[in-house]
Amino acid sequence: LICAGLKSMLEGYVNVLVASNGKEALDLAVKNIPDIILSDVEMPVMNGIEMGRRLAEDDTTSHIPVLFLSARNDEVDRLLGLQSGALDYISKPFSQSELLVKLANILKIRQKQQQHILAESMVRKGENVTSEEMNPFVKRMLEVIERLYSDCDLTMEKVAKELCVSQSTLLRRSRSVLGKTPIEVLVEFRLKKAYQLLQTAAVDISVSDVAYEVGFSDPSYFSRKFRDCFNLLPSQVVGRDGVSPARP
Numbered sequence: 001l002i003c004a005g006l007k008s009m010l011e012g013y014v015n016v017l018v019a020s021n022g023k024e025a026l027d028l029a030v031k032n033i034p035d036i037i038l039s040d041v042e043m044p045v046m047n048g049i050e051m052g053r054r055l056a057e058d059d060t061t062s063h064i065p066v067l068f069l070s071a072r073n074d075e076v077d078r079l080l081g082l083q084s085g086a087l088d089y090i091s092k093p094f095s096q097s098e099l100l101v102k103l104a105n106i107l108k109i110r111q112k113q114q115q116h117i118l119a120e121s122m123v124r125k126g127e128n129v130t131s132e133e134m135n136p137f138v139k140r141m142l143e144v145i146e147r148l149y150s151d152c153d154l155t156m157e158k159v160a161k162e163l164c165v166s167q168s169t170l171l172r173r174s175r176s177v178l179g180k181t182p183i184e185v186l187v188e189f190r191l192k193k194a195y196q197l198l199q200t201a202a203v204d205i206s207v208s209d210v211a212y213e214v215g216f217s218d219p220s221y222f223s224r225k226f227r228d229c230f231n232l233l234p235s236q237v238v239g240r241d242g243v244s245p246a247r248p
Helices: 002-010 022-032 048-057 075-083 096-122 136-148 156-163 167-178 182-199 207-213 219-230
Strands: 037-040 066-070 088-091
Touching: 002 037, 002 096, 022 037, 022 048, 037 048, 048 066, 066 096, 088 096, 096 136, 096 167, 096 182, 136 156, 136 167, 136 182, 156 167, 156 182, 167 182, 182 207, 182 219, 207 219
Parallel strands: 037 066, 066 088
Antiparallel strands: none
């Protein structure tokens, strides 16, 4: 009954997957990688504490925030829930409004964290562009972009195909985790790659050549986007090695 009520409350804001026990929830989490998990503690087959521990031990699910709802509210139960990796332990009965605000705040914080991690990954010279803290889906998307960004004809259809997902899933996941579309991520990556190239380039380098090298087919459009991103023209960056690009 409570599960049905939560689904009814949340499905107007997010896509909701429902599991009837901890084992089923764990399997769903591994398969779908949800943005957040809201779970009871007392469940058949596998309880919430064990599910939380299993999620935390798996690299593919350890980043997923978990909130527990439970009628058991003594200190030992709360500590067990939090020690299993949960971000919060909410006692029943609970305020629906308070729960919605907590869920929204957690998702906003996670989104900002991922934006920061993504921005840092894009400016690391000579290092792998991925991070252990990065959302697995974003990590895979960035690996594809790193490999294909110089292709002027790169489309989101191709990126989605490389990730073995539909374009709608690619768009939804990117917006959900990063608050950005895949196109915005690609453009940001290309611009920061261009900045790095310009930093170490010879004084007589052609801005057009750099634009083409990072996947822009129109040098004028590249220059406008570069100025919007860094508040500098590409020609003003040539030879400025050691100066880190600003974060958009």
